[in-house]
Amino acid sequence: xxxxxxxxxxxxxxxxxxxxxxxxxxxxxxxxxxxxxxxxxxxxxxxxxxxxxxxxxxxxxxxxxxxxxxxxxxxxxxxxxxxxxxxxxxxxxxxxxxxxxxxxxxxxxxxxxxxxxxxxxxxxxxxxxxxxxxxxxxxxxxxxxxxxxxxxxxxxxxxxxxxxxxxxxxxxxxxxxxxxxxxxxxxxxxxxxxxxxxxxxxxxxxxxxxxxxxxxxxxxxxxxxxxxxxxxxxxxxxxxxxxxxxxxxxxxxxxxxxxxxxxxxxxxxxxxxxxxxxxxxxxxxxxxxxxxxxxxxxxxxxxxxxxxxxxxxxxxxxxxxx
Amino acid sequence: xxxxxxxxxxxxxxxxxxxxxxxxxxxxxxxxxxxxxxxxxxxxxxxxxxxxxxxxxxxxxxxxxxxxxxxxxxxxxxxxxxxxxxxxxxxxxxxxxxxxxxxxxxxxxxxxxxxxxxxxxxxxxxxxxxxxxxxxxxxxxxxxxxxxxxxxxxxxxxxxxxxxxxxxxxxxxxxxxxxxxxxxxxxxxxxxxxxxxxxxxxxxxxxxxxxxxxxxxxxxxxxxxxxxxxxxxxxxxxxxxxxxxxxxxxxxxxxxxxxxxxxxxxxxxxxxxxxxxxxxxxxxxxxxxxxxxxxxxxxxxxxxxxxxxxxxxxxxxxxxxxxx
Amino acid sequence: xxxxxxxxxxxxxxxxxxxxxxxxxxxxxxxxxxxxxxxxxxxxxxxxxxxxxxxxxxxxxxxxxxxxxxxxxxxxxxxxxxxxxxxxxxxxxxxxxxxxxxxxxxxxxxxxxxxxxxxxxxxxxxxxxxxxxxxxxxxxxxxxxxxxxxxxxxxxxxxxxxxxxxxxxxxxxxxxxxxxxxxxxxxxxxxxxxxxxxxxxxxxxxxxxxxxxxxxxxxxxxxxxxxxxxxxxxxxxxxxxxxxxxxxxxxxxxxxxxxxxxxxxxxxxxxxxxxxxxxxxxxxxxxxxxxx
Numbered sequence: 001x002x003x004x005x006x007x008x009x010x011x012x013x014x015x016x017x018x019x020x021x022x023x024x025x026x027x028x029x030x031x032x033x034x035x036x037x038x039x040x041x042x043x044x045x046x047x048x049x050x051x052x053x054x055x056x057x058x059x060x061x062x063x064x065x066x067x068x069x070x071x072x073x074x075x076x077x078x079x080x081x082x083x084x085x086x087x088x089x090x091x092x093x094x095x096x097x098x099x100x101x102x103x104x105x106x107x108x109x110x111x112x113x114x115x116x117x118x119x120x121x122x123x124x125x126x127x128x129x130x131x132x133x134x135x136x137x138x139x140x141x142x143x144x145x146x147x148x149x150x151x152x153x154x155x156x157x158x159x160x161x162x163x164x165x166x167x168x169x170x171x172x173x174x175x176x177x178x179x180x181x182x183x184x185x186x187x188x189x190x191x192x193x194x195x196x197x198x199x200x201x202x203x204x205x206x207x208x209x210x211x212x213x214x215x216x217x218x219x220x221x222x223x224x225x226x227x228x229x230x231x232x233x234x235x236x237x238x239x240x241x242x243x244x245x246x247x248x249x250x251x252x253x254x255x256x257x258x259x260x261x262x263x264x265x266x267x268x269x270x271x272x273x274x275x276x277x278x279x280x281x282x283x284x285x286x287x288x289x290x291x292x293x294x295x296x297x298x299x300x301x302x303x304x305x306x307x308x309x310x311x312x313x314x315x316x317x318x319x320x321x322x
Numbered sequence: 323x324x325x326x327x328x329x330x331x332x333x334x335x336x337x338x339x340x341x342x343x344x345x346x347x348x349x350x351x352x353x354x355x356x357x358x359x360x361x362x363x364x365x366x367x368x369x370x371x372x373x374x375x376x377x378x379x380x381x382x383x384x385x386x387x388x389x390x391x392x393x394x395x396x397x398x399x400x401x402x403x404x405x406x407x408x409x410x411x412x413x414x415x416x417x418x419x420x421x422x423x424x425x426x427x428x429x430x431x432x433x434x435x436x437x438x439x440x441x442x443x444x445x446x447x448x449x450x451x452x453x454x455x456x457x458x459x460x461x462x463x464x465x466x467x468x469x470x471x472x473x474x475x476x477x478x479x480x481x482x483x484x485x486x487x488x489x490x491x492x493x494x495x496x497x498x499x500x501x502x503x504x505x506x507x508x509x510x511x512x513x514x515x516x517x518x519x520x521x522x523x524x525x526x527x528x529x530x531x532x533x534x535x536x537x538x539x540x541x542x543x544x545x546x547x548x549x550x551x552x553x554x555x556x557x558x559x560x561x562x563x564x565x566x567x568x569x570x571x572x573x574x575x576x577x578x579x580x581x582x583x584x585x586x587x588x589x590x591x592x593x594x595x596x597x598x599x600x601x602x603x604x605x606x607x608x609x610x611x612x613x614x615x616x617x618x619x620x621x622x623x624x625x626x627x628x629x630x631x632x633x634x635x636x637x638x639x640x641x642x643x644x645x646x
Numbered sequence: 647x648x649x650x651x652x653x654x655x656x657x658x659x660x661x662x663x664x665x666x667x668x669x670x671x672x673x674x675x676x677x678x679x680x681x682x683x684x685x686x687x688x689x690x691x692x693x694x695x696x697x698x699x700x701x702x703x704x705x706x707x708x709x710x711x712x713x714x715x716x717x718x719x720x721x722x723x724x725x726x727x728x729x730x731x732x733x734x735x736x737x738x739x740x741x742x743x744x745x746x747x748x749x750x751x752x753x754x755x756x757x758x759x760x761x762x763x764x765x766x767x768x769x770x771x772x773x774x775x776x777x778x779x780x781x782x783x784x785x786x787x788x789x790x791x792x793x794x795x796x797x798x799x800x801x802x803x804x805x806x807x808x809x810x811x812x813x814x815x816x817x818x819x820x821x822x823x824x825x826x827x828x829x830x831x832x833x834x835x836x837x838x839x840x841x842x843x844x845x846x847x848x849x850x851x852x853x854x855x856x857x858x859x860x861x862x863x864x865x866x867x868x869x870x871x872x873x874x875x876x877x878x879x880x881x882x883x884x885x886x887x888x889x890x891x892x893x894x895x896x897x898x899x900x901x902x903x904x905x906x907x908x909x910x911x912x913x914x915x916x917x918x919x920x921x922x923x924x925x926x927x928x929x930x931x932x933x934x935x936x937x938x
Contacts, residue, residue: 058528058531083537087534087535088534089534090532090534091532091533092534095532096532098525098529098532100525103524104528106526106529106530106544106548107548107622107623107624108547108548109543109544114529117533117535118533118534121533121535122534151623151624151627153627154627164529167529336774337778337781338781340774340775340777340778341778341781341782344778344779344782345782348791348794351794352793352794353796459919459923459926460915462922463922464918465873465874465911465914465915467877467893468893468911469911471893471897471900471907471911472911474900475900475904479901562783563784565786566784569785569786569878570785570874570878573877573878584786584789585878585880588789588793599786600782600786600790603782604781604782607781608781
């Protein structure tokens with residue numbers, strides 16, 4: 001399975017607010033192969049959601065703008081497609097599960113009709129057939145089909161997220177982007193929903209981008225992981241690369257700040273400091289202000305990513321061999 | 323649902339009682355009474371006193387009010403001093419005209435106001451938005467009777483394409499409805515715009531776009547229904563406002579509606595007409611408010627489920643969880 | 647309204663004020679409308695100095711003069727200078743607007759405070775009366791009160807003001823209900839603050855923003871209603887140069903002489919427009935969340 005389904009090259013996204021420009025995503029590149037599951041990990045504000053919305057081409061403009069870069073999905077550059085071509089892809093080939101299930105469903109339309117809508121948009125089917133398929137989708141995510149004509153307010157948060165998953169998968173898309181699908185849910189429900197996502201994408205052979213700040217979840221579900229910091233991918237590789245051969249100081253910091261059951265650690269080691277101000281990113285490496293291994297040149301120049309092992313890419317001065 | 327409507331109708335009663343008490347009290351303490359009006363200056367004091375006794379005008383205030391309300395319940399609002407006809411008849415003769423005027427005004431302002439509001443909100447900060455917003459500010463600031471006068475000068479006096487008064491042909495309706503509906507159009511437009519702007523930022527709009535839905539349908543099918551509650555609230559209020567505002571339009575355009583009847587009655591101190599008119603208009607606005615409340619339930623399933631007794635959920639456990 | 651301690655609020659007050667002023671100053675339309683209102687007020691105060699003629703200077707030889715150098719807005723049926731009458735007329739409109747709003751604002755705030763703070767019986771009685779008043783269309787209510795009281799400036803102010811009371815009562819009641827349970831109110835109560843002190847010092851400042859906005863907007867409404875009543879002959883009657891009554895008197899000549907019905911209306915519109923924009927601007931400045 002070496003056929004790339006999605007290639008993001010040099011993506012840069014900006015938001016303008018008043019006079020200041022927020023650089024949400026900076027020169028981001030990665031490749032995703034068909035059937036793979038990629039975990040996009042990073043703190044709040046690292047640009048994960050922006051990346052996802054760029055792939056959907058749903059960045060609200062203004063204030064947002066894709067400044068440069070290419071997003072090549074199944075051979076076509078999404079940034080160059082017309083709106084009507086994009087509409088044919090959205091929901092059909094690329095779907096997205098949003099962060100907050102409480103607000104992502106339209107409160108005045110029944111959940112069934114909301115699933116039907118996406119079926120009708122991309123396929124000429126009779127009303128009856130669409131209804132039946134919507135019911136099947138509901139059952140697939142563990143909701144009885146007879147709740148088809150209930151409204152979102154009659155569902156709990158976890159159930160709503162299931163409905164959203166049903167909407168996203170109704171047309172069996174080749175790429176599913178799940179943007180922190182469990183953050184807004186109770187811990188007990190989180191596991192259920194994640195398990196379900198994992199089961200369904202395996203069943204349907206869907207390619208997945210899972211956005212999260214939870215390294216544990218990535219380890220459970222994904223094949224590859226990308227660590228994002230301040231709009232850049234600082235480390236990218238297979239789970240083995242990321243978890244067992246952690247290279248980038250930020251990734252090391254991330255692992256240091258979560259509890260580990262295998263080692264007897266007295267104290268967690270949080271990463272010192274805060275994310276840099278996105279309206280005023282450092283000239284050099286964006287992590288230099290918090291990096292324990294910061295060198296003189298880190299504050300001055302940007303480094304290109306280095307492939308330290310096949311498929312393991314790190315953007316850090318320590319691994320550059322001049 | 324029926325229980326809800328019944329409850330709402332019951333709630334109307336104290337309000338209407340209150341209205342009748344207020345307006346009766348106001349007219350009671352107004353200088354001049356029926357005897358003066360009916361008999362004129364030429365009558366002797368004895369004649370007037372006789373009439374006051376006949377009309378039970380010498381009874382205490384509260385007794386008079388109760389007598390009046392007894393009549394109201396039987397549909398008898400008293401007798402007009404000037405025409406000697408029953409007030410109910412006089413009012414009902416004119417009522418349809420005013421309702422039609424106000425209704426047409428609301429309809430017109432809904433058509434233009436909602437459309438302009440939607441376009442403005444979807445194209446925020448565009449030229450259209452700026453123009454429409456300025457127009458709406460002008461629209462809420464323009465005195466409607468003055469607008470009526472200006473419309474007469476332009477269309478009736480100068481261009482002579484529309485008649486300046488009366489309501490005999492459809493053409494006659496145009497100017498009164500425009501002058502009456504201008505304020506409401508502007509108000510509804512402002513409300514639609516702000517309500518839509520609020521809604522289009524919601525997550526479920528993004529969900530609809532992520533499904534690949536066309537922008538037009540995203541707006542009409544997903545955004546508008548959610549923006550409708552404040553819009554119909556305002557539209558309902560506008561009906562009441564226009565029933566009152568009809569006073570001005572009917573005066574300027576010499577239209578025989580309730581408003582003109584009441585203004586003339588006030589000048590002639592013909593109080594039964596004023597009392598009855600206020601009561602009738604308050605009653606009709608209460609009915610409209612009731613309709614609006616019922617409409618809420620049609621527009622928003624969350625409100626609907628409050629009205630209807632919660633039905634048994636088919637799935638126990640998780641299914642019973644409702645989350646607002 | 648995030649939960650803050652009173653001390654934090656006090657510290658924040660100054661910077662908050664600055665922020666509000668800053669936001670307001672950025673709104674060009676609002677600044678412009680404020681300028682217009684200041685001009686109108688100056689015009690009302692210095693009418694004697696500004697007006698080229700007296701408001702009642704009659705001269706039948708010059709009746710119905712169209713606008714010219716001598717009479718910028720023309721003259722009316724008695725040969726009175728329309729511009730001068732409009733300048734004097736601003737006194738009435740502004741007086742009605744400002745006084746009736748202060749009166750209804752005060753009454754509404756007091757009623758709203760009682761209803762919101764004490765709840766139960768007081769709340770029920772006050773809010774039911776509010777419902778009743780709101781069931782009568784505003785202009786009809788003013789009309790009936792004006793009819794009962796008779797014409798005149800004072801009566802007009804009362805007639806226009808009463809209908810505006812429920813608006814304030816509702817706003818204040820709602821704001822009080824929303825802050826009543828806040829912890830800093832509990833804290834103030836626990837150190838023995840009296841009800842009056844609680845309301846005036848701790849609760850009212852929190853609903854100041856909507857009250858100010860409502861007041862500005864209702865000045866506009868009051869001026870409109872007053873002009874309407876005068877136009878119907880129930881407010882201020884001719885020959886007083888009130889704008890509405892000028893329109894009423896000029897109506898007879900609508901077919902032959904447009905200036906008498908045009909200019910007073912424009913004055914009303916400009917005044918109302920200015921107050922509306924000011925209200926909008928204040929709302930945006932005071933509560934940026936409401937800005938859409």
